[in-house]
Amino acid sequence: MTDENHSPLDSIWESEDPIFANKELLDIEHIPNEDRIIGREDEISSLANSIHPAIRGGKPRNTLIYGKTGTGKSLVAKHVTQSAEEFARDRDTKLDRAYIDCTQATTETQVVITLARSFNQPETTDITVPLSGLSTNAYYDRLWNILDSLHDVVIIILDEVDKLQGNNVLMQLSRAGEAGKLETCKVGILAISNKISFKDSLDERVLSSLQEREFIFPPYDANQLREIMRHREDAFREGVLSDDVIPLAAAFAAQEHGDARKALDILRNAGELAKEDDSDAVREDHVRNARQKADIDRFSKLLQDQPTQSKAAVYALSLLADASDEEEFPTRRIYEQYERITDSLDIDSLSQRRMVDRLNELAFLDILGVTDRVGRGRGKGITNLYYLLEDPTVVQTAIESDPRFSPAN
Known part of the structure; x- marks a missing residue:
């Protein structure tokens, strides 16, 4: 092939993946052999x-x-x-x-x-x-x-x-x-x-x-999570994983009620980050960065089919949580923040009742949480209290990655 016919992409297509040997093993949709199903x-x-x-x-x-x-x-x-x-x-x-x-x-x-x-x-x-x-x-x-x-x-x-x-x-x-x-x-x-x-x-x-x-099905403990990842270690090339990668990924996933899906997401994302860095190994810093990426990817997937109005409501809740030591917020405070966001997006605001409908739909989908209705004092009625199921930074990053949603902060 002459130089003028040589594409810059050819070297990429012809090269071997320096990190992954069989990436499919880390895909949550992959059905492994029974000896890889742990616990x-x-x-x-x-x-x-x-x-x-x-x-x-x-x-x-x-x-x-x-x-x-x-x-x-x-x-x-x-x-x-x-x-x-x-x-x-x-x-x-x-x-x-x-x-x-x-x-x-x-x-x-x-x-x-x-x-x-x-x-x-x-x-x-x-x-x-x-x-x-x-x-x-x-x-x-x-x-x-x-x-x-x-x-x-x-x-x-x-x-x-x-x-x-x-x-x-x-x-x-x-x-x-x-x-x-x-x-x-x-x-x-x-x-x-x-x-x-x-x-x-x-x-x-x-x-x-x-x-x-x-x-x-009970949650996995940290030992089981380590074993799950050990049994899929051949997804990577030999010698690529540093010794602390799997224990750290397992520890992070164990904190999330023993979530094996989270563990595999972290491990896969850590490998991808190492590859992007042109690193010859997957190290602890890749795992730490991969943990946040896994959270953002998961939340983005949950939100991907949600309309802008719903994202604005979640974003409002995340801003309140980010600026306060409180964890739960009443609809009135969320609505006030929501109106500021819709104004910055130059879109119409829903009524408070319709925004609450959106919040309840999101709670049904486990995108956020809601408590039972609580009283606000004599003569003041009752209200729902809503709270995030993810860190506010994760929520904001996931929403801001949508090009249709660019609030002026």
Whole structure:
């Protein structure tokens, strides 16, 4: 290749990554081999026993799985159902599985469409599932036809099920056989929630139709977090990690209620920062900087689909928290700060009631926290108190990274 045809990018494409050998191992979506899943042996066995009938075409038990973020709930559910599908295939059982992220598919119709498209093989069923244009009942009819046509058993993972708008889809899926919607296919549901109180939101009909088992995943301790990262150490090139990197990342994640997802995020981000620095090793300072980057990335992801008005409300709360020793703030004080922010952004202010609606939506999504209503004194009514779930600096950095949001501070 001549110099004039040589692109400056060619040297990048041709070079090997100096830090990572197999970066995929640090991806939270990656389903590792069972020997890399640490501290969840009992949970794997319990869940496998729960869905065991599915292997030979029987109905798996519906199961509710609780635990804080990063405790391995989704990982174990995906691993066990993947193994079940492979085992069933060897026994001529047509078992299929689907994973639904209920933060993305939040409505009954969206869930049914996603399931129908996931399970369908249109060249075999001659059934189409358009993304819109049909009633919810019509989508259900197509789903039932697809399941009976193609599958003996299906297992449906509903992750962050508490984010669903209503619980009718749970009742429809769990009662499909009993109600005569399905003739041959059996359906099992694995419902995953970060909120142990989720079951309290289900009415008696849903609870009766689910007839579920329950498992609670405890947080990882620092030793388990270290082992989790040790078992994925080969994501990096040999000798790249300094000795203090994994213990420090584990210590940070242990402070966040034993969040393995956070630990892997920190480790991956530390490697990326070392690479950007042209460093030959991942060191303690990379881990410390990666911790903040992981917090900002996580919060940015939570906020990415939120409108500017909602971001302005959160930003107002963060400014109050940053300037005060207080942790909780009433709606009146948040609204005063919010109006100053919307003025700096040159956008219309919502009414206080509508801003409170935004705050309550954000609390529902675990973007911020809210206490029960409290009294303000005789004759002064009651109010909610809101508080941040992240450091104010993290919140502000995440919001200010959005080019549409540039408040004049």
